[in-house]
Amino acid sequence: MHELVLKNVDKIYPGGVQAVYDFNIEIEHGEFIVLVGPSGCGKSTVLRMIAGLEEISAGDMILNGERVNNVAPADRDISMVFQNYALYGHMSVYQNMGFSRTIRHEAIDTLHEKVMEAANVVQLEPELNRYPRNLSGGQRQRVALGRSIVSSAKVILMDEPLSNLDAKLRVESRRALATLHQQLDNTFVYVTHDQTEAMTMATRIVVMSGGRIQQIGSPYEVYHWPENIFVGGFIGSPAMNFIYGQIRDGRFVSDSLDLEIPDELQKLVGSYSGKEIVLGVRPEHFTNSSNQNHVPISAEVTNIEYLGNHALVYLMLGSHDCIANLRLDGMGAEADTSELYIDMNRVHFFDPETEKRIRLEGAS
Amino acid sequence: MQIGLSRSERAFKIFALTLVGGFSLLAFFPVVYAFSASISGKIAYETGQVLITPVDTTFEVYELIYLDKGLWISFINTLFYTVFGTAWSLFMTITGAYALGKRRLLFRRTFNFLVVFTMWFSAGMVPLFLNYTSLGVDNRWGIIVAFGVQAFNIILMRSFFEAIPHEIEEAARIDGANEFQMLLSIYMPMSKAAVATIALFYATSRWNGYFWARMLLQNSTELPLQVYMRILIENFRWMFDDMPPDLAYSPDSYIFAVLIVSIIPVLIVYPYISRHFAKGVNLGGVKE
Amino acid sequence: MQDELDREQNQLFRVLQIILNDYRLYLLLLPIVIWYGLWFYKPLAGLLIAFKNFQPNLGALGSDFVGFANFETLINGAFAPQFWRAFRNTFVISLYGFIFGFPIPIILALFFSEIVNNFLRNVSQTLSYLPHFLSEVTITGLVLTMLRNSETSTGILSSLLINIGLIEETTKVVQNADYFRPMFIITGIWKEAGYSSIVFFAAIMAISPVLYEAIKVDGGNKLQEIRYVTFPGMAPTLIIMIVLRIGRMLSVGFERVILLYNANTYETADTLATFVLRIGLEGGNPAVGAAAGMFDSIIGFGLVVGANFISRQISDTSLW
Numbered sequence: 001m002h003e004l005v006l007k008n009v010d011k012i013y014p015g016g017v018q019a020v021y022d023f024n025i026e027i028e029h030g031e032f033i034v035l036v037g038p039s040g041c042g043k044s045t046v047l048r049m050i051a052g053l054e055e056i057s058a059g060d061m062i063l064n065g066e067r068v069n070n071v072a073p074a075d076r077d078i079s080m081v082f083q084n085y086a087l088y089g090h091m092s093v094y095q096n097m098g099f100s101r102t103i104r105h106e107a108i109d110t111l112h113e114k115v116m117e118a119a120n121v122v123q124l125e126p127e128l129n130r131y132p133r134n135l136s137g138g139q140r141q142r143v144a145l146g147r148s149i150v151s152s153a154k155v156i157l158m159d160e161p162l163s164n165l166d167a168k169l170r171v172e173s174r175r176a177l178a179t180l181h182q183q184l185d186n187t188f189v190y191v192t193h194d195q196t197e198a199m200t201m202a203t204r205i206v207v208m209s210g211g212r213i214q215q216i217g218s219p220y221e222v223y224h225w226p227e228n229i230f231v232g233g234f235i236g237s238p239a240m241n242f243i244y245g246q247i248r249d250g251r252f253v254s255d256s257l258d259l260e261i262p263d264e265l266q267k268l269v270g271s272y273s274g275k276e277i278v279l280g281v282r283p284e285h286f287t288n289s290s291n292q293n294h295v296p297i298s299a300e301v302t303n304i305e306y307l308g309n310h311a312l313v314y315l316m317l318g319s320h321d322c323i324a325n326l327r328l329d330g331m332g333a334e335a336d337t338s339e340l341y342i343d344m345n346r347v348h349f350f351d352p353e354t355e356k357r358i359r360l361e362g363a364s
Numbered sequence: 365m366q367i368g369l370s371r372s373e374r375a376f377k378i379f380a381l382t383l384v385g386g387f388s389l390l391a392f393f394p395v396v397y398a399f400s401a402s403i404s405g406k407i408a409y410e411t412g413q414v415l416i417t418p419v420d421t422t423f424e425v426y427e428l429i430y431l432d433k434g435l436w437i438s439f440i441n442t443l444f445y446t447v448f449g450t451a452w453s454l455f456m457t458i459t460g461a462y463a464l465g466k467r468r469l470l471f472r473r474t475f476n477f478l479v480v481f482t483m484w485f486s487a488g489m490v491p492l493f494l495n496y497t498s499l500g501v502d503n504r505w506g507i508i509v510a511f512g513v514q515a516f517n518i519i520l521m522r523s524f525f526e527a528i529p530h531e532i533e534e535a536a537r538i539d540g541a542n543e544f545q546m547l548l549s550i551y552m553p554m555s556k557a558a559v560a561t562i563a564l565f566y567a568t569s570r571w572n573g574y575f576w577a578r579m580l581l582q583n584s585t586e587l588p589l590q591v592y593m594r595i596l597i598e599n600f601r602w603m604f605d606d607m608p609p610d611l612a613y614s615p616d617s618y619i620f621a622v623l624i625v626s627i628i629p630v631l632i633v634y635p636y637i638s639r640h641f642a643k644g645v646n647l648g649g650v651k652e
Numbered sequence: 653m654q655d656e657l658d659r660e661q662n663q664l665f666r667v668l669q670i671i672l673n674d675y676r677l678y679l680l681l682l683p684i685v686i687w688y689g690l691w692f693y694k695p696l697a698g699l700l701i702a703f704k705n706f707q708p709n710l711g712a713l714g715s716d717f718v719g720f721a722n723f724e725t726l727i728n729g730a731f732a733p734q735f736w737r738a739f740r741n742t743f744v745i746s747l748y749g750f751i752f753g754f755p756i757p758i759i760l761a762l763f764f765s766e767i768v769n770n771f772l773r774n775v776s777q778t779l780s781y782l783p784h785f786l787s788e789v790t791i792t793g794l795v796l797t798m799l800r801n802s803e804t805s806t807g808i809l810s811s812l813l814i815n816i817g818l819i820e821e822t823t824k825v826v827q828n829a830d831y832f833r834p835m836f837i838i839t840g841i842w843k844e845a846g847y848s849s850i851v852f853f854a855a856i857m858a859i860s861p862v863l864y865e866a867i868k869v870d871g872g873n874k875l876q877e878i879r880y881v882t883f884p885g886m887a888p889t890l891i892i893m894i895v896l897r898i899g900r901m902l903s904v905g906f907e908r909v910i911l912l913y914n915a916n917t918y919e920t921a922d923t924l925a926t927f928v929l930r931i932g933l934e935g936g937n938p939a940v941g942a943a944a945g946m947f948d949s950i951i952g953f954g955l956v957v958g959a960n961f962i963s964r965q966i967s968d969t970s971l972w
Contacts, residue, residue, distance in 0.1 A: 051534075051538060052538075053534050053537070053538075072537075073534075073537050073538045074537060074538060074539065074540035074541075075540075078538070079538060079539075080534070080535065080538050082531040082534070082535060083531070084529060084531055086529065086531035086532045086534065086535035088532065088535075088536075088550060088554070089554055090553040090554050090556070091553075099536070099539050100538075100539035100540055103536075103539055103540045103541050103545055103549070104540055147535075147539075151539065
């Protein structure tokens with residue numbers, strides 16, 4: 001049985017604005033689901049509907065087999081970590097963590113036991129008597145997390161919990177969260193606009209845009225098999241390059257490009273012969289070494305950014321701005337851009353009308 | 365810090381200090397004078413020898429005050445009005461401000477307008493009086509219940525509550541707090557300073573309340589200190605001007621002594637008040 | 653028709669449902685709704701008696717309707733001389749109060765902000781606020797006693813005034829209509845100026861120190877600092893306070909008037925509120941009193957709305 005199911009969920013605000021369209025997902029116990037998308041894509045709204053902070057306009061939410069659309073937040077088996085942590089300023093760390101149990105008048109022993117357990121997990125034992133205003137950003141974030149753990153809710157919701165931390169701490173916290181997820185017996189549903197967070201922590205990523213799900217899949221899937229142009233462009237940094245062109249005689253032809261398409265891909269583009277098509281190339285699938293699948297291109301290099309072990313090369317491919325990510329071998333090497341190729345085995349084709357990735361019937 | 369000050373600037377600062385210092389001392393002077401006059405001898409006072417410090421000190425007047433049963437009854441009455449009145453006003457203000465601050469409240473704008481409107485319009489003294497008498501506001505509890513809620517304080521409290529991030533409310537809701545628990549264990553403790561400020565506003569206005577108590581209270585044993593004091597001042601003048609009795613102190617000293625008795629409790633809590641109210645006043649205007 | 657009824661019923665049902673689901677919130681709202689209903693909005697209905705020949709034994713509803721007769725008696729009938737006198741006094745006292753009373757807190761705030769020594773500043777501010785927290789009875793009690801001038805004793809203030817030649821030796825300031833307004837206004841300044849300065853002080857403190865440094869670097873002197881930095885910085889506060897002041901033009905500290913005036917000083921001291929009190933409650937003409945009170949309230953409300961409108965036109969600042 002799925003732990004959390006959202007079926008055909010819509011969110012329409014009283015003013016008539018629709019924030020979420022037909023949202024469907026089935027979540028297993030113990031998953032780490034990350035909802036990712038640009039701001040305003042409806043991801044936070046979905047999270048808030050799961051929490052019960054927003055009404056579900058249409059559709060069903062089923063938690064542990066029960067429909068909970070009209071159940072109060074406190075009575076759902078969830079807890080939440082907010083972006084600004086929402087700590088109670090007048091309570092100590094201990095009281096903050098224990099509040100969900102104090103408010104239900106639970107016995108002091110269980111409360112104490114649960115709080116100490118959680119404090120151990122989030123490593124806050126020395127800070128239990130301090131107040132939120134005296135804590136660092138990272139500590140506050142851990143208090144918020146600890147609060148969720150104490151509540152013993154099966155599903156922990158997180159709304160951009162790392163976005164108020166500085167860059168270095170964010171990287172550390174990312175790893176800590178992933179570890180924590182393995183350690184705990186909880187389902188995480190996590191919202192972020194940062195695709196790196198999604199890629200590094202999620203067991204499954206839900207990419208959203210314009211209130212609609214674009215793709216649900218593992219980090220591997222959404223990266224390597226993007227469902228559509230949006231996902232391809234959103235996941236991965238720098239973004240995937242999109243080149244608009246046509247298929248002519250089994251070749252991809254754009255204003256200054258004429259690329260041979262390997263045999264394996266011919267079946268894919270067959271039906272597009274003579275039609276418009278979009279070629280998607282990840283920056284790292286440009287290369288400067290020749291190989292039988294590497295198709296040479298003539299491009300004008302406009303700028304190069306050296307980033308230690310790799311370089312970002314800004315290219316003009318005809319009228320298309322592209323970014324290539326070239327590996328640098330050896331210390332102090334300069335990027336050799338005299339010859340550039342595209343690894344045609346790794347590219348994707350998209351339909352310019354539907355924006356969907358072109359795939360063979362029955363294949364992924 | 366002082367290095368950058370020019371000569372003219374320093375002169376200006378000294379001038380400013382003298383001026384406001386003078387004003388402040390002058391503002392406080394009557395209180396000092398009243399105390400000194402209350403314990404000065406009759407001749408010394410009437411010949412104008414008392415300026416700041418007492419002359420021919422005698423505490424006889426306070427002995428008389430000690431024996432004035434009416435004064436102490438009214439003093440205790442005022443304590444009663446202040447304690448229960450403040451509690452009542454606070455209860456009304458906090459519950460109301462909490463509800464009025466909630467976005468989801470139906471007809472929220474209308475309710476808020478109806479509260480603000482009371483700051484700018486009034487039925488007038490006559491309909492108010494008739495209303496009070498027709499609803500039986502002529503005793504202790506009437507005075508406590510029918511007075512003391514001020515729209516300004518509700519708005520002040522509301523803006524404090526509204527400044528609490530809504531995520532805090534959502535977090536508490538997820539943690540399982542209901543509306544009452546939310547108010548008691550989240551909102552009120554988080555606005556302790558505001559609650560204290562407003563409590564002090566209410567307490568001073570209850571302590572100082574005069575007009576309606578005088579108009580409405582029927583039983584002389586329920587009169588608050590302010591009313592008792594005023595009646596004393598009104599009658600004393602006539603009494604002594606016509607027929608000055610032979611006492612060790614001037615009749616004025618008695619009045620000053622009574623006034624001092626009414627001021628002392630204010631002076632006792634004043635350090636606490638002054639720490640809080642400046643904050644409250646500022647926040648009323650500055651909070652967006 | 654039936655449809656419409658159904659829809660209305662549905663609407664009502666939905667509203668009830670929302671309230672029931674959230675009943676605790678509405679329970680919290682209930683106390684002030686009842687309170688304001690009972691003590692503020694119910695008396696508004698009592699204004700009806702302004703249009704009636706009110707007989708207490710018949711009640712507001714039972715008394716005869718007389719149209720604007722009560723207003724007639726005020727405006728050009730038996731009560732007209734007293735009414736217009738009260739009306740004039742109210743405005744004159746307000747105006748004087750504004751001219752003399754309004755700038756002082758601003759000046760105080762300016763000077764308070766100049767005191768660098770925190771301790772001295774706190775002490776002088778705290779002392780200047782104190783009279784605000786004393787009751788009107790206490791304040792007027794002190795004033796009346798210090799101004800006493802009788803055969804048996806002369807109050808300290810009366811002696812002072814006699815010594816510097818402002819009054820005759822026999823003048824009883826309290827009983828003399830000529831002295832009521834100065835007495836009233838100075839008492840008001842003593843009681844409220846320090847406290848009123850808080851708002852302006854806060855406004856001055858909120859001005860960024862960088863602006864002062866900038867004008868200093870540009871070679872500005874103290875007066876130019878005040879003219880070009882301080883005043884523009886506190887302008888919104890100033891406007892709001894002026895609006896409030898104009899809006900409250902008709903409500904001159906009414907308790908203080910009752911406590912300071914007497915039959916000898918009605919000529920300059922009687923204001924609308926005290927007139928209402930004497931005619932309506934003490935003089936046994938509740939209907940006329942209610943009419944005068946209504947007149948007072950409506951003009952007062954008009955002033956608030958008007959002042960607010962003007963302030964919104966000339967600046968972005970307004971009360972609502």
